[in-house]
Amino acid sequence: MTQVPPSYRGSADYIVTPDLLQVVNAAFVLGRPLLVRGEPGTGKTMLAASIAGALDMELITWNIKSTTKAREGLYVYDTVQRLYDSQFGSRDVSDIGRYIKLGRLGLALTAPLRAVLLIDEIDKADPEFPNDLLWELDQMSFFIPETRETVAARERPVTIITSNAEKELPDAFLRRCVFHYIAFPDRETMAEIVRVHHPDLEQNLLRECLNAFYRLRDVPGLLKKPSTSELLDWVQALVLGGIDPQALTREMPFTGVLLKRQRDHQTFERYLRAHKG
Amino acid sequence: MFDSFFFLLRENGLKVSLTEWLDLMEALDRGLAASSLYNFYVLARAVLVKNEADFDRFDRSFRQYFGSIETPPEVADQVWEWLKKNDLFRDAPPDRPPWEAWNLEELRRRLLTRLATQDAAHHGGAHWIGTGGTSPFGHSGYNPAGIRLGGASHNRSAVKVAAQRAFRDFRRDETLGTRQFEVALRQLxxxxxxxxxxxxxxxxxxxxxxxxxxxxxxxxxxxxxxxxTLKLVVLLDSGGSMNQYSTLVNRLFQAVNKSSHFKDLKFYYFHNCVYDDVFLEPMCRRNASLPVSRLLRLLTPDYRLLLVGDASMSPGELLMPYGALDWNAANKEPGLAWLKRLAGHFTHTAWLNPIPERGWENAEGAYTIELVGQVFPMFELTLEGMGGAVKKLKARSRS
Structure with a gap:
């Protein structure tokens, strides 16, 4: 790497812990992909957007699905279009290059300025998927046999990979990454996060909200624990509904915003009944 | 300068590679640790450790090497004490809401990952399931409390298990090493x-x-x-003698469970041998069971049948009517007849045995292993054996 990359300091709408900051910058310097894991709703995906925003880089997102193939991220050869064009003679079909469409990784490599590439939920794909990308992520280049061209990065993109640990990732792949586990935010960090989104929130209300929220998260047996995004929605609902902070100690309005499953509502009600007396 | 730290990490079971170590050295050269031990800690962890389950192991190594914080060994002991107390959950009255049990599992999972080493935790886990049982495997199994229940094979009542089955769910947080199985299964x-x-x-x-x-x-x-288009039905032995293989079977279970590429995938459980019923849960409870006769009607012969078990039992369990280990299982026909029925129904079958193949002839249940091996093609539960089983299940025609 020839230039010293600008270092990331977090952004206004995204709270980063000092640990994560350091890890992000280490990944920058080493030119390694950063693998981020953590509970849903801990802002894994947001991190990439925040980095892109803070450093004024383009964000290129590659959403992985169970059917995603590694090659799709590099390029797609549009045979059908070429066949059509050859039929109707509307375009010069001898130039195969016109029918090569770069995928998300390809776009990130060819971006004129250093870009942020987010490979979202890599564990959704086939177990072989990460291995198929080893060379490309290592070298940040790939070869297109159809046109005999090599696509190589002008600027090594900042690569953020998120995983929900649904599947295990291959060791060879992991060796090439820098890893960070985003823990669920503690109360103080959470207060900061809420304040970023609701700067005018009363101190009282915020405290009671967080109390109620963490109490709810501690209810045993929830299938889906409410996460940050649900808390933010809930606070929004409370603000709009004009709820008195004191009321939160007695009851919990709008639980539908926090709990998404029927079973969880029943669990919660049972828990409340059991802890009343 | 930290070379011995590298070796210490490896000694403590972290698979740190040279690539990662060199990355860390480069990061240090570039001043990323900013000459602070804490920064070094964060940096080293991010570069060297790729799984949060290993964080604790790393922490311990770090403390051991840099000695700034003391490792309190009593924490681990405390956790075990705690777990033992909650062990009683198994006997919880049936009207208790199910989420409490689930929660125990969740707590256990978290605590286990926090325990010193994964291996020790699992070892302990097996211990927890079958406390104190020391009888050789294959001899009529253990009961959950760990009391040996062996006995002469001809004395039917002696082989019966009076106690309830131990709480044991394979769907645990065991993910180490499942990947290899997963890849092997992909061939299927x-x-x-x-x-x-x-x-x-x-x-x-x-x-x-x-x-x-x-x-x-x-x-x-x-x-x-x-x-x-392949459909797979897996029958897992959750009998007492399988306890010692729980880690291995966990891996297989996780791998099969994660394989989303089957057209249909069914899991059933049995206890030592298949009789009139198979069970929907590893606890093999009567109220969650399915008669094998219905199973055979339900599943077309083109389902691939994979059985996993040590096939090691007292001969009576396999050969005698009413030989089943459980009190309330009154099988009119011997287990072997049921096994043959299964083998006759499905066109492709295979049996995976966690006992290594070289041990089959000398194992406790050598006799029954041989008998079962005549009914089903048997493979050892290793990557290699799995490959053989997969090949068998894939074969075009029956062989």
């Missing part, structure tokens, strides 16, 4: 384009053919993507 597929998907893949050969027939006017032919 029969691709076919005859599925219900919308045709969306261009069939190039067919397109050229029809375009040619169409005097050069382009005619596109689409085809369906080839999908796996």
């Amino acid at each position: 597929r029969r691709l076919s384009a005859h599925n219900e998907e919308q045709p969306e893949v261009l069939d190039l050969d067919e397109t050229i053919e029809t375009t040619g027939n169409n005097a050069g006017r382009l005619r596109l032919v689409w085809t369906r993507e080839r999908k796996n």
